[in-house]
Amino acid sequence: MPFKRSLPTPLLKLLAVSFLAVQPALAQVAEIPAQSLGLVPLPREVKAYAATYSLPQKISIYAAGKDAQNVASLLKEMLAPLGKTVALTTNRAAAQIKLLTAPTPSPEGYRLVVDKGGVQITAASGAGLFYGSQTLLQLLPPRATAAVRVPYVRISDEPAFQWRGAMLDVCRHFFSVEFVKKYIDFLAAYKLNTFHWHLTDDQGWRIEIKKYPKLTQVSAFRKQTLIGAQQLFKTPADFKYDATPYGGFYTQAQIKEVVAYAQKRYITIVPEIEMPGHSVSVLAAYPELACKPGPYETWTMWGVNEDIVCPSEPTIRFFEDVLAEVTTLFPGKYVHIGGDEAPKTRWKESAAVQEIMKREGFTDVEKVQGWFNRQIEDFLTSKGKKLIGWDEILEGGIGPSATVMSWRGEKGGIEAAKLGHDVVMTPTTNLYLDYGQNPQPHSPYEPLMIGGYLPLAKVYSYNPLPAELTAEQKKHILGVGANMWTEYITTPEKAEYMLFPRMLAAAEVAWVPAARRNYADFLPRMGQQFARLDAHKINYRVPEPLGLDSLSLVRQGSKAVFTLRSLVPGAQIRYTLDGQLPDETTELYTKPVAVPVGSRLTVRAVTIAPNGRKSPPAELLVR
Ligand code: ACM
Numbered sequence: 364m365p366f367k368r369s370l371p372t373p374l375l376k377l378l379a380v381s382f383l384a385v386q387p388a389l390a391q392v393a394e395i396p397a398q399s400l401g402l403v404p405l406p407r408e409v410k411a412y413a414a415t416y417s418l419p420q421k422i423s424i425y426a427a428g429k430d431a432q433n434v435a436s437l438l439k440e441m442l443a444p445l446g447k448t449v450a451l452t453t454n455r456a457a458a459q460i461k462l463l464t465a466p467t468p469s470p471e472g473y474r475l476v477v478d479k480g481g482v483q484i485t486a487a488s489g490a491g492l493f494y495g496s497q498t499l500l501q502l503l504p505p506r507a508t509a510a511v512r513v514p515y516v517r518i519s520d521e522p523a524f525q526w527r528g529a530m531l532d533v534c535r536h537f538f539s540v541e542f543v544k545k546y547i548d549f550l551a552a553y554k555l556n557t558f559h560w561h562l563t564d565d566q567g568w569r570i571e572i573k574k575y576p577k578l579t580q581v582s583a584f585r586k587q588t589l590i591g592a593q594q595l596f597k598t599p600a601d602f603k604y605d606a607t608p609y610g611g612f613y614t615q616a617q618i619k620e621v622v623a624y625a626q627k628r629y630i631t632i633v634p635e636i637e638m639p640g641h642s643v644s645v646l647a648a649y650p651e652l653a654c655k656p657g658p659y660e661t662w663t664m665w666g667v668n669e670d671i672v673c674p675s676e677p678t679i680r681f682f683e684d685v686l687a688e689v690t691t692l693f694p695g696k697y698v699h700i701g702g703d704e705a706p707k708t709r710w711k712e713s714a715a716v717q718e719i720m721k722r723e724g725f726t727d728v729e730k731v732q733g734w735f736n737r738q739i740e741d742f743l744t745s746k747g748k749k750l751i752g753w754d755e756i757l758e759g760g761i762g763p764s765a766t767v768m769s770w771r772g773e774k775g776g777i778e779a780a781k782l783g784h785d786v787v788m789t790p791t792t793n794l795y796l797d798y799g800q801n802p803q804p805h806s807p808y809e810p811l812m813i814g815g816y817l818p819l820a821k822v823y824s825y826n827p828l829p830a831e832l833t834a835e836q837k838k839h840i841l842g843v844g845a846n847m848w849t850e851y852i853t854t855p856e857k858a859e860y861m862l863f864p865r866m867l868a869a870a871e872v873a874w875v876p877a878a879r880r881n882y883a884d885f886l887p888r889m890g891q892q893f894a895r896l897d898a899h900k901i902n903y904r905v906p907e908p909l910g911l912d913s914l915s916l917v918r919q920g921s922k923a924v925f926t927l928r929s930l931v932p933g934a935q936i937r938y939t940l941d942g943q944l945p946d947e948t949t950e951l952y953t954k955p956v957a958v959p960v961g962s963r964l965t966v967r968a969v970t971i972a973p974n975g976r977k978s979p980p981a982e983l984l985v986r
Contacts, residue, residue: 392412392515393412393413394412394413395412395413395514397409397410397411398884398887399411400501400502400516401501401888401890401891401892402498402501402502402888403553403867403870403871403888403889403892404553404554404867404871404873404874404875405871405874405875405884405885405888406498406519406520407472407519407520407521407875407879408517408519408520409516409518410516410517410518411514411515411516412514412515412516413515414514414515415512415513415515416478416479416481416482416512416515417510417511417512417513418459418482418503418511418512418513419459420446420447421448421449421450422442422447422448422459422460423449423450423451423452423454423457423458423459423460424438424439424449424450424451424452424458424460424461424462425451425452425453425454425455425458425460425461425462425463426451426462427453427464428464429489430464430488430489430492431462431463431489431492432451433489433627434462434492434493434496435451435462437493437496438496438499441496442500442503444506444507445503445504445506445507445508445511446507447511458481459482460482460483460484460499461481461482461483461484462484462492462495462496463483463484463485463486464485464486464487464492465487466487467485467486467487467491467521468521469521469522470487470488470490470491471488471490471491471494471521471525471556472486472487472491472494472519472520472521472522473485473486473491473495473520473521474495475495475498475499475516475517475518475520476516476517476518477499477513477514477515477516482499482513484496484499489629490556490629493551493628493629494520494554495518495520497551497552497553497554498518498520499513500552501892502514502516505894505895505898506894506898522554522873522874523842523873523874523875523877524827524840524841524842524843524873524874525556525841526556526557526787526841526842526843526844527554527555527556527842527870527873527874528555528556528557528558528633528787528789528842528843528844528845528873529546529549529550529557529558529559529844529845529846529866529869530559530560530561530635530789530844530845530847531543531546531558531559531560531847531849532561532564532846532848532849533560533561533562533569533849534561534562534563534564534565534567534568534569534644535564535566535567535665535848535849535850536849536850536852536853536854537567537569537609537610537611537612538849538855538858539855540613540617540620540621542855542858543560544621544624545855546558546858547621547624547625547628547630548628548899549862549901550628550630551629551630552895553866553867553874554870554873554874555630555869555873556629556630557631557632557633557842557844558625558632558633559632559633559635559699559846560632560633560634560635561635561637561699561848562613562634562635563582563636563637563642563644563645564637564641564644565641565642565643565644565661565662565668566585566644566662566665567583567584567585567609567610567611567612567661568582568583568644568645568648569583569611569612569613570612570613570615570618570634570636570689571612571613571614571618572685572688572689573688574684574685574688575648575649575681575684575685577648577649578612578648578685579612580648581647581661582644582647582648582661583611583661584608584610584661585609585610585644585660585662585663586608586660586661586663587605587606587607587608587609587663588604588605588607588609588663589604589605589663589664590603590604590605591811592811592812592813592814592851593664593666593850594813594814599664602664610661615688618692618693622692622693622694626694631695631696631697632693632695633693633695633697633698633699633751634689634692634693634698634699635699635700635701636682636686636689636698636700637700637701637702637703638672638682638700638701638702638735638739639671639672639702639705639732639735640667640668640701640702640703640705640706641667641671641701641703641704642671642672643659643660643661643662643670643671644661644662645672645681646659646670646672647659647660647661649681651677652672652673652675652677652678652681653670653673653709654673654675654709654710654712654713654715654716655709655712655713667704667706668706669706669708670709671705671706671709671710673710673713673715673716674710674716674719674731674732674734674735679735679738679739682739682742683739683742686698686739686742686743687746690743690746690747690748696748696749697748697749697750697751697766698743698748698750698751699751699752699768700736700739700751700756701752701753702732702736702752702753702755702756703753703754703755703770704753704755705732705755707729707731707732710728710731711728716728716731719731719734729758729759730759730760731759732755732756732758733756733758733760734759734760735759736752736756736759736761736765737760737762740761740762740764740765744764749764749765750762750764750765750766751765751766751767751768751787752765752767753767753768753770754769754770754771754774754775754776754779757775757778757779757782761784763783763784765784766784766785766786766787766841767784767785767786768786768787768789768844769786769787769788769789770789770790770791770795770846771790771791772790772791772792773788773790773829776788776790776840777829777831777832780832780836780837780839780840781832783839784839785839785841786840786841787840787841787842787843788825788827788840788842788843788844789843789844789845789846790825791815792817792821793817793821793822793824793825793872794822794825794843794844794845794846794869794872795815795817795846795848796817796822796845796846796847796861796862796865796866796869797812797813797815797848797850797852797861798812798813798814798815798816798817799812799813799814799815799816799817800816800818800819800861801816803982804816806979808979808980809979810851810857811851812851812852812861813848813850813851817865819864819868820882822845822865822868822869823868823871823872823880823882824882825843825872826877827840827842827872828840828877842873843869843872843873845866845869847862855902857902859901859902860902860903860904861904862903863896863902863904864892864893864896864903864904864906867889867892868885868889886930887930889930890930890932893932893972897972897973897974904978905931905934905970905971905972905976905977905978906930906931906970906978907968907969907970907980907981908928908936908938908952908968908969908978908981909927909928909929909930909981910925910926910927910968910981911925911927911966911968911981911982911983912983913983916983916985918960919957921959921960922957922958922959922960923958923959923960923985924955924957925956925958926955927952927968929970930970931970931972931973932973933972933973934970934971934973935951935952935970936951936968936970936971937950937951937952937968937969937971938950938952938968938969939966939968940964940966941964941965942965942967944967944969944980945967945968945969946969946977947971952968958985960985961986962985963984963986964984964985965982965983965984965985966982966983966984966985967980967981967982968981968982969981
């Protein structure tokens with residue numbers, strides 16, 4: 364809980380009276396631990412004080428200029444659920460919230476001061492004012508309350524990285540414009556600034572392209588979807604399908620609506636149009652772009668498909684036409700061209716590709732992908748855009764201005780930075796949020812998922828700046844991206860379950876320099892966010908209780924004592940010693956529990972959050 368709501372009332376009264384009487388300067392008010400504010404991501408410098416400023420029912424915001432007025436209009440939306448109405452004013456002295464423009468050390472930085480004069484956010488840019496507003500929002504109660512008091516603070520903040528991204532795959536499963544906007548809100552709330560929109564893949568093409576209507580008539584749909592986890596079947600002959608057509612796409616009008624929504628929140632969208640791999644849905648509509656005659660169909664299973672587009676003249680024209688429309692729709696600097704997982708089976712068999720290799724003097728077929736990419740890059744450059752692709756693009760040779768997204772660990776990113784390319788780190792090891800969150804493989808208490816194990820702590824521990832890079836090379840690391848692939852993520856609820864709370868850790872990796880991060884400090888701050896996630900009806904994964912691992916068990920003579928802790932404020936912990944699944948009716952944990960050593964009892968414990976939702980069980984066999 365933010366400190367204010369836990370201060371005893373008499374003390375509050377005393378503070379309020381003394382302020383009215385003498386209006387002491389901030390320096391005379393006692394400082395309190397900044398930790399108690401529960402801010403995520405942690406600002407660069409925070410001072411918090413044992414006093415509060417009360418926001419009235421009707422709030423006036425002083426905002427001069429387009430950016431300040433834009434942020435004021437967002438604040439109006441953000442404050443409405445707290446029961447506050449907001450009016451803009453040009454009377455600076457009368458405003459409770461002042462949005463001011465002044466130089467800051469970092470373009471996205473801001474200063475936030477709350478004292479007896481009210482709330483003052485100062486920044487050089489709209490983005491900075493917006494981040495200051497997001498910090499302010501985290502200082503307010505999560506829901507409407509009679510009195511909204513803001514703790515006195517002095518905050519000076521700026522991000523560690525300029526690229527703070529999160530990707531959403533809308534191809535394997537399609538997500539509505541409404542959810543895409545909600546996803547953008549998630550990013551904005553935690554000061555991420557780049558929405559990587561994975562728009563095309565084998566299982567569906569999701570963006571309307573006027574010149575190629577069959578992309579939305581044919582490529583946007585598949586005849587059915589695989590049932591269950593593909594990795595658990597031995598061969599495709601065992602696969603089962605749901606016999607239900609599946610698909611969807613965004614019209615250009617919808618794309619424009621999402622772009623405007625993101626822009627207003629200082630989020631840049633990086634559209635991803637996959638080439639030459641992950642493109643069988645294109646071949647379903649335009650088989651003439653394949654090396655081998657079709658027919659093809661939009662894929663109904665997951666993985667890497669050998670049927671990729673042929674690097675022919677018509678294919679290059681096709682992607683140039685597509686990108687001509689994409690680059691007009693998206694105002695951002697970057698266009699992602701995929702480039703990952705493009706097996707060369709079909710290219711090796713193709714006379715047309717042999718011809719290209721002979722003409723260009725290539726002996727390695729991988730170089731053909733580089734040749735293809737360079738033509739695409741020239742086209743993007745002619746449109747004033749920059750190319751970014753997955754780390755496989757390094758293998759074919761890339762132009763000096765291409766940016767590399769390192770997903771197969773950091774190796775590609777390190778190599779690229781050494782070669783002088785800009786890099787965004789998105790390694791599977793730390794930032795694939797579609798990976799599992801349960802230490803038990805195939806836990807029956809988790810939704811169907813792709814597998815892997817990426818606990819919160821591992822996300823948090825990530826340092827995007829590899830030690831082996833020199834200071835100069837590190838400058839090429841633009842930042843990080845968290846990836847949400849959706850083979851098994853069929854609904855918004857499931858996407859939220861995989862995203863939260865790990866996205867909070869990823870946001871802190873993006874915003875806070877590694878040297879200033881501390882997991883033990885993060886956990887209680889993260890804990891304070893759950894009530895905010897509840898207020899936004901976000902289906903986060905309730906973390907299991909901590910303390911049920913062999914390291915936490917304390918031996919006292921013939922007893923083993925376990926001490927449990929929940930990361931969710933106000934939650935109950937319930938446990939069992941008989942292997943049953945704990946629920947509301949089983950033992951309430953109130954103090955450390957002793958069990959006989961060697962009893963082979965299974966201790967199982969769940970967190971029951973204040974919203975009634977339960978965590979998966981944590982468990983430990985006491986040997
Ligand atoms: C990827 O995960 N194939 C980039």
